[in-house]
Amino acid sequence: MTASRLFPLALVASLGVALAFLTLPLLAIFLESSPGELLASLGEPGALDALGLSLQTTGVALALIVALGTPAAWLLATRRFRGRALAVTLVELPLVVPPAVAGIGLLAAVGPQGLLGPALERAGLELVFQTAGVVVALTFVASPFYIRQAQAAFAALDPELLEASRTLGASEARTFARIAVPNALPGLVAGGALAWGRALGEFGATLVFAGSLSGVTQTAPLAIYERFSNDFTAALALSAMLVAVSGAILLGVKLVSGPGALGGAGARG
Amino acid sequence: MRRLLAATAALAALVAGCGSDDGSRPGDRPRLTVSAATSLTSAFESYGPRFAPAIVRFNFAGSDELAAQIRQGVKPDVYAAANTKLPDQLFEEGLVEKPVRFAGNRLVIVVPADPEDVSSLADLGRDGVQLAIGAEGVPVGDYTLEVVGRLPPSQRRSILANVRSEEPDVGGVVGKLTQGAADAGFLYITDVKAAERQVRAIELPRELQPNVEYAAAVVRGAKEAPAGREFIEDLVDGVGRDAMRDAGFGPPPGR
Numbered sequence: 001m002t003a004s005r006l007f008p009l010a011l012v013a014s015l016g017v018a019l020a021f022l023t024l025p026l027l028a029i030f031l032e033s034s035p036g037e038l039l040a041s042l043g044e045p046g047a048l049d050a051l052g053l054s055l056q057t058t059g060v061a062l063a064l065i066v067a068l069g070t071p072a073a074w075l076l077a078t079r080r081f082r083g084r085a086l087a088v089t090l091v092e093l094p095l096v097v098p099p100a101v102a103g104i105g106l107l108a109a110v111g112p113q114g115l116l117g118p119a120l121e122r123a124g125l126e127l128v129f130q131t132a133g134v135v136v137a138l139t140f141v142a143s144p145f146y147i148r149q150a151q152a153a154f155a156a157l158d159p160e161l162l163e164a165s166r167t168l169g170a171s172e173a174r175t176f177a178r179i180a181v182p183n184a185l186p187g188l189v190a191g192g193a194l195a196w197g198r199a200l201g202e203f204g205a206t207l208v209f210a211g212s213l214s215g216v217t218q219t220a221p222l223a224i225y226e227r228f229s230n231d232f233t234a235a236l237a238l239s240a241m242l243v244a245v246s247g248a249i250l251l252g253v254k255l256v257s258g259p260g261a262l263g264g265a266g267a268r269g
Numbered sequence: 270m271r272r273l274l275a276a277t278a279a280l281a282a283l284v285a286g287c288g289s290d291d292g293s294r295p296g297d298r299p300r301l302t303v304s305a306a307t308s309l310t311s312a313f314e315s316y317g318p319r320f321a322p323a324i325v326r327f328n329f330a331g332s333d334e335l336a337a338q339i340r341q342g343v344k345p346d347v348y349a350a351a352n353t354k355l356p357d358q359l360f361e362e363g364l365v366e367k368p369v370r371f372a373g374n375r376l377v378i379v380v381p382a383d384p385e386d387v388s389s390l391a392d393l394g395r396d397g398v399q400l401a402i403g404a405e406g407v408p409v410g411d412y413t414l415e416v417v418g419r420l421p422p423s424q425r426r427s428i429l430a431n432v433r434s435e436e437p438d439v440g441g442v443v444g445k446l447t448q449g450a451a452d453a454g455f456l457y458i459t460d461v462k463a464a465e466r467q468v469r470a471i472e473l474p475r476e477l478q479p480n481v482e483y484a485a486a487v488v489r490g491a492k493e494a495p496a497g498r499e500f501i502e503d504l505v506d507g508v509g510r511d512a513m514r515d516a517g518f519g520p521p522p523g524r
Contacts, residue, residue, distance in 0.1 A: 112448070128448075129433035129451075212434055212435055
């Protein structure tokens with residue numbers, strides 16, 4: 001057989017192995033216990049609390065990320081300024097920092113003995129052991145996913161489109177709101193979905209920074225970890241629920257913003 | 270499917286194990302994998318290099334977490350827990366050999382080195398005091414609940430109402446205390462020794478003290494079972510015991 005025929009074969013084999021490796025653990029979660037068992041475990045007090053808390057905290061975190069991240073990404077995408085490369089790198093840094101390190105960093109920054117601890121205390125703002133602390137941890141680890149994607153989406157906009165808006169007399173704010181955001185929407189939605197997914201799965205930073213208490217700081221991943229040692233079926237049930245929710249988010253985004261949404265903007269970035 | 274899951278878990282343990290590799294050359298000494306309670310960390314890390322028959326690799330986590338891994342088919346050579354309940358359960362399930370009791374410990378109230386709010390058991394239930402304790406099911410959490418359960422109902426309720434975090438192992442509680450996030454928690458006296466200068470212990474009244482006993486067992490089907498048995502023997506009477514005493518552990522209760 002010639003190399004030209006071997007190569008496509010190798011491609012197919014690689015994809016096959018990758019797919020099997022990536023889907024098997026998730027599939028196993030559903031196959032390991034019966035649907036009846038899964039449903040029964042979800043009825044257990046605490047399980048739905050954890051899931052509800054996860055949706056609530058990730059929702060607030062996502063709102064913060066989008067509100068702050070969209071203008072920031074626009075600035076990074078449209079301006080050339082001294083220190084821009086540094087700014088981009090700093091934004092991406094949380095992506096490569098281990099979550100536990102993120103938690104320790106947050107403690108050192110805004111914990112009771114942290115750099116801003118006394119100031120926050122004077123302001124009456126408590127984060128550690130509080131639901132607000134979970135939101136802070138989620139926002140920290142998830143925002144780079146959104147900002148990166150949003151920046152790429154803005155950068156990929158047709159410059160002539162923005163130029164036309166400006167020559168017609170629209171201010172930058174108006175161009176941003178009326179032209180840039182609507183046209184970059186698929187990329188922004190994709191970035192939001194990635195950030196949301198990352199926030200839903202957050203574990204280490206939350207545990208280290210905010211702690212773990214049912215109904216207050218114990219999000220679904222923390223609840224799964226606790227159940228892993230006590231009640232494996234319950235851990236599986238909650239895991240299955242989280243996989244289903246995350247999968248639904250991904251699927252929803254694909255349906256809303258077209259098949260290219262999650263790949264397109266990222267590939268150009 | 271169950272076997273597949275076990276294989277996945279074993280793979281994960283293997284990958285995790287790679288990180289803690291000390292890089293020493295294997296030679297002809299066997300490699301012994303020991304899954305141990307987090308509270309044993311400093312004692313075992315000083316014992317490990319002194320154990321001549323094997324190169325020892327440790328996997329520290331909450332005892333309950335490690336037991337759950339063994340139930341899922343992960344096979345360390347030795348399992349050492351901060352209670353006797355979990356090793357006894359695994360023994361009954363046929364997963365480990367007969368557990369050996371090898372050390373005792375003492376539960377204490379722990380506060381940051383310069384405490385602001387807590388100086389006695391009575392302070393734990395006061396308004397505004399923030400407590401971090403071990404989660405239920407983790408030995409340190411179970412011992413804590415045992416102690417709190419012996420208190421009068423009103424004091425018990427006010428203490429439990431002050432719990433702000435239920436941590437998966439002693440490391441989590443220590444961290445919350447050294448960072449000043451929590452005002453107090455319950456830990457073993459050996460944890461205080463390991464984090465000296467950052468935290469301080471307040472002794473519990475004798476009548477409240479739970480029976481903290483450590484037990485270890487060789488995992489059934491372990492690759493290095495003979496070395497594992499030696500490792501445990503040395504814990505009872507040998508360099509292992511010396512390391513335990515140095516770290517502040519006592520003999521197993523009743524010995």
